[in-house]
Amino acid sequence: MGEQFSGVQDCIDYQFSQVKLLREALTHSSYANEREGAGPDNERLEFLGDAVLELCISEEAFRRYPEAHEGQMTRIRSGLVKEKSLADVARTLHLDTFLLLGRGEETQGGRERDSLLSDALEAVFGAVFLDGGYAAAKRLILAVFESCWPEDSNVRPSKDHKSRLQEITQRKLHSLPVYRLVGSHGPEHEKVFMVALELSDGRVFEGHGGSVKKAEQTAAARAIHTLLSEE
Amino acid sequence: MGEQFSGVQDCIDYQFSQVKLLREALTHSSYANEREGAGPDNERLEFLGDAVLELCISEEAFRRYPEAHEGQMTRIRSGLVKEKSLADVARTLHLDTFLLLGRGEETQGGRERDSLLSDALEAVFGAVFLDGGYAAAKRLILAVFESCWPEDSNVRPSKDHKSRLQEITQRKLHSLPVYRLVGSHGPEHEKVFMVALELSDGRVFEGHGGSVKKAEQTAAARAIHTLLSEE
Numbered sequence: 261m262g263e264q265f266s267g268v269q270d271c272i273d274y275q276f277s278q279v280k281l282l283r284e285a286l287t288h289s290s291y292a293n294e295r296e297g298a299g300p301d302n303e304r305l306e307f308l309g310d311a312v313l314e315l316c317i318s319e320e321a322f323r324r325y326p327e328a329h330e331g332q333m334t335r336i337r338s339g340l341v342k343e344k345s346l347a348d349v350a351r352t353l354h355l356d357t358f359l360l361l362g363r364g365e366e367t368q369g370g371r372e373r374d375s376l377l378s379d380a381l382e383a384v385f386g387a388v389f390l391d392g393g394y395a396a397a398k399r400l401i402l403a404v405f406e407s408c409w410p411e412d413s414n415v416r417p418s419k420d421h422k423s424r425l426q427e428i429t430q431r432k433l434h435s436l437p438v439y440r441l442v443g444s445h446g447p448e449h450e451k452v453f454m455v456a457l458e459l460s461d462g463r464v465f466e467g468h469g470g471s472v473k474k475a476e477q478t479a480a481a482r483a484i485h486t487l488l489s490e491e
Numbered sequence: 492m493g494e495q496f497s498g499v500q501d502c503i504d505y506q507f508s509q510v511k512l513l514r515e516a517l518t519h520s521s522y523a524n525e526r527e528g529a530g531p532d533n534e535r536l537e538f539l540g541d542a543v544l545e546l547c548i549s550e551e552a553f554r555r556y557p558e559a560h561e562g563q564m565t566r567i568r569s570g571l572v573k574e575k576s577l578a579d580v581a582r583t584l585h586l587d588t589f590l591l592l593g594r595g596e597e598t599q600g601g602r603e604r605d606s607l608l609s610d611a612l613e614a615v616f617g618a619v620f621l622d623g624g625y626a627a628a629k630r631l632i633l634a635v636f637e638s639c640w641p642e643d644s645n646v647r648p649s650k651d652h653k654s655r656l657q658e659i660t661q662r663k664l665h666s667l668p669v670y671r672l673v674g675s676h677g678p679e680h681e682k683v684f685m686v687a688l689e690l691s692d693g694r695v696f697e698g699h700g701g702s703v704k705k706a707e708q709t710a711a712a713r714a715i716h717t718l719l720s721e722e
């Protein structure tokens with residue numbers, strides 16, 4: 261079995277101690293269903309590999325873009341791990357030629373299908389993680405995604421919340437937020453101001469702060485959090 | 492700063508080399524916005540910690556339930572990492588008492604809010620991961636979720652795809668799938684059968700296999716994959 265899969269191991273530049281994990285990662289359910297004794301399909305490894313990939317990409321995004329907001333990092337990560345990108349990486353690694361497919365799936369063009377290739381790639385990441393640990397999986401993942409990261413200079417530096425919210429509401433609501441001072445309380449030397457921020461869709465976010473500007477920033481931060489969590 | 496946070500480090504049973512990471516994990520944006528020099532808020536660490544948590548829980552689910560399908564593992568993971576569960580864990584660790592909150596957020600009950608506590612817990616996981624690596628984060632996460640795992644015996648053992656699909660369509664569509672042999676091809680000794688599986692919502696899935704039963708299994712596996720990916 262080792263020899264049968266030596267080509268893949270050269271392509272991904274990782275030598276398995278437990279080659280049966282690699283075989284499992286490359287076994288599509290259609291193959292496992294068709295043959296007695298084919299062993300398990302790659303769906304459990306895909307589940308694991310998906311999480312391995314997510315952490316490796318998150319860790320690297322965190323390291324590469326020290327000024328990026330979590331929303332920017334989320335978008336970068338989504339771009340890298342989307343099905344089409346993963347399928348392209350799988351093809352670069354020639355995983356398509358090594359996939360174990362059932363005959364029906366084969367005749368229906370499964371070997372070229374993005375979803376199938378993307379699943380297999382994630383399963384391979386899961387297999388490397390089980391075989392060699394987090395460090396080994398990270399080495400492989402960073403190597404194959406090396407050319408996919410946006411330039412740090414294209415990841416806009418951190419701006420204040422009001423400016424960011426303005427960009428987000430223009431993009432999503434084609435309008436700007438409106439701020440209104442609604443009150444203040446506390447003694448003069450530690451007064452707290454309360455501001456209401458209204459979006460054009462009618463939603464209102466409150467913010468408190470030691471100055472009106474701070475209160476507006478707080479309200480804007482909340483609105484950003486809500487708007488980005490809907491994306 | 493070390494002393495100020497020694498209580499948290501005792502609660503999570505992890506001593507930081509870089510206590511400033513712990514401080515960042517416990518800094519809500521409302522606090523960072525209100526004070527000059529408060530340092531960064533915990534949103535970047537939350538982004539990272541969310542992925543750390545997901546991998547640790549996925550790895551452990553994979554290990555604990557060797558017979559589980561990826562769909563079952565996904566459901567178990569969702570149950571553990573949902574906001575309410577995370578907030579409860581955060582309270583057990585007394586993170587609420589250590590959170591750095593802005594005054595406005597404080598007066599509005601932010602210290603008790605599930606979303607805020609859940610975010611802080613994820614940020615703490617991210618901080619431990621950066622400070623002590625994957626192994627340290629995993630040790631902490633497995634310790635705090637120790638009592639949350641369902642019994643292995645409650646995670647139903649692997650069944651064949653047709654039985655699983657039957658359960659799923661009864662739950663989701665209140666009906667059973669219908670199988671139909673639509674053809675066969677190839678020489679007698681390696682004939683391939685083709686089956687169409689129809690769901691009550693009109694969707695049809697094809698399956699191929701060396702026997703009608705195998706073809707039905709393949710079609711059922713595809714239907715399961717599609718139905719579960721919609722959940």
